[in-house]
Amino acid sequence: MLWDTFILALREIRRHVLRSLLTVLGIVIGVASVIIMVTLGSGATVQVTEQIASLGSNLLMVSPGKRLGPGRDSTGSPFKLADADAIARDIRSLAAVAPSASKPATAIFGNENWSTTVTGTNNQYLKVRNWSIAIGREFNDGELRAGAAVCIIGNTIRENLFGEQDPMGQRIRLGKLSFQVIGLLVAKGQSTMGTDQDDIVLIPVRAFQRRISGNKDINLIQVSVTDGASTEKVQGEIELLMRERRHISSNEEDDFHVMDMKEIAKMLTGTTQVLTALLSAVAAVSLLVGGIGIMNIMLVSVTERTREIGIRLAIGALEREVLMQFLVEAVVLSSSGGLFGIILGLSACAGLKNVLQVPFVFNPGIVIIAFLFSAAVGVIFGYFPALKAAGLDPIEALRHE
């Protein structure tokens, strides 16, 4: 009997192709949109986390000026190379200390020119940023001490200035001086903030001070803490040291600040989580709209169905047989809609992965929730009108207009 009911329900679905398709469509859209939005949202969160990890989660950034915030100025005298040396010398459990100074500049090679940022630093810079050289070499000690006119370029510079040519050994002009390319950095892609990390030219810090900026200022000291050491503790030690070196009395505020990458990570994941929540809300609305679509179609067909139920009851169907048929029909429609929705949603995510460059994160929880919700809507609104109609005297159901 159950098999017969199943066959009856399938026949009924085939007979009302349009109605069935519209019902399924509502569920498909609801399920797919929720899955797409939540999957992309969690993909973005994962991406942010990964990028922060690639930046080095045990990274401290020491910069002059008070901590930036609304209504607060960022004045504060810049650091000197001696400050970086002092940190490296006086504080333990540090993996690398990289002082750096940056300035926008135009890089010129042949007929090509490209506006970029020149950063004067040392080899430790690569260490703290978890970066490595793709082709060529790092600066050698002689070049660093003498401030030689050599540079390491990012992939964006190579693409824009050299195209298909080999940049190694070529000379590019930065400001008034030409620098020889000795290395090419591994491509890193976009940062979490959306800036191109590969748009960079590294030169020895002494060359920068002497030939680009013309002063001894250091804008940023990046410190990488050894694995297992507490970044909080190191942060405190650096703050103490810098207060001492900058002669800040105990009743004055710091005129520099030390930022822990963990804080940035927290802030950014917080932001993406808010975005994911927002997307989920939008998705929930589309699920609801899909649900209302299903309700409409189911309720519109009540008149037709009530007559049909009347006919079936008159020729000898029991109430529970009629209900079982309608239930099976609703379950088959809703669950096939749900499955299509899952397939559509997941494959759309897999496709968008390349377009939006967001990793694909499979989230089984949301797949199940979306499926259950639309299936429930489909079943409830397919079943309850039938429940009402099957409770009528057959003659009332037959007379239903």
Add this chain to the structure above:
Amino acid sequence: MIQSNKTDNCLLIEFQNVKKMYGSGQAAMHALRGIDLQIDQGDFVAIMGPSGSGKSTCLNILGCLDTPSDGSYIFKSITVNRLNQNQRAQLRRHYLGFVFQGYNLLSRTSALENIELPLIYRGVPIKERQILAGQALDAVGLKGWEKHTPGELSGGQQQRVAIARAIVTEPAVLMADEPTGNLDTVRSHEIMELLADLNNKQGITIVMVTHEPDMAAYAKRVIYFLDGLIESDKKNGEIK
């Protein structure tokens, strides 16, 4: 399942003071005001009367599609008015066939599938179902129209399919509510001959509501309803 006490008595249907009203209080509408009626096995009864005389209501109660407000209805020694909806459905499934004025076939469903429907609810296996449905379609003269849906059939053909659906289960009683109401004269007589044939050859008891004397002439017994009461009840020879 409902057990019927098989007796030699050929009394099939008995109404004792059956009343039916719609609404309540002052606004109550009395469709049947107390009907006493007996129908024997093998009879062919035509119920006639003006609109609103209660003839359709009576047939619906006879066919267990509707319930009486008062009085008792005994079908094959079963007191129908004490049955619940499920038990009445069982009764319809096993003993009753219906033919309606508006055919009431399932749309977008082939003639053969429409006829199979009551057999599905009886639990008849698919092979047997198709054979029986084919035979029923043959019996109403529609061999070769198996695959056609109601939309592709004329009114007369649809009514034949409806009759085939009603008789495929070999019911004890066939209830027909204005079976010729939507048909022209020629088709009407064809349908009536078919019904008379079923009554004569297969011994199916038929209760038919009609307002056309021409159609009632095919019956063995004619009952006139007026204002919810039986006005006359005659053997057909007496009124001819």
